[in-house]
Amino acid sequence: VVDGRYHPECGHFYAMATHKQDCLQNNCLFSTRHASSCRSATCNRLMAAPAHNPIRISPTICAECSLRSRE
Template identity: 55%
Template sequence: MCHNIVDGRYHTPCGHFVAMSTRTQDCLRANCLFSRRHAHQFGCKSQGCIKMMSLPVKNPIRVSPTKCSTCREQRR
């Protein structure tokens, strides 16, 4: 199934992930509604087609040694 890849910053002290950008990973399956190779062009009503994406994948492109802004604000 197709899924989104979320690039972001991972804060090691609090363990939170802050999204910065998102891109789609195409599974290239003919029965996936989100793929560019989907067999049915418009208004797919086929029971055999995948109509949901997989859960997004978090890709930490930055690792921060500080707490995220939400956790810093809660401390005050």
């Protein structure tokens, strides 16, 4: 999960911190519930894209878009 600042005016999201969240699924290689001795080809081997969690919402456009609009 990625915590960050969201700018709804331009739609950009800037990461501020990250943390792991266990899916707790037996068939996921990244889960603490997955058996270390498991060699099954059917287990999930890819992680999903990290979820964006806007902990701050800025009512203005981001700095990058602001610079682009001045050019």
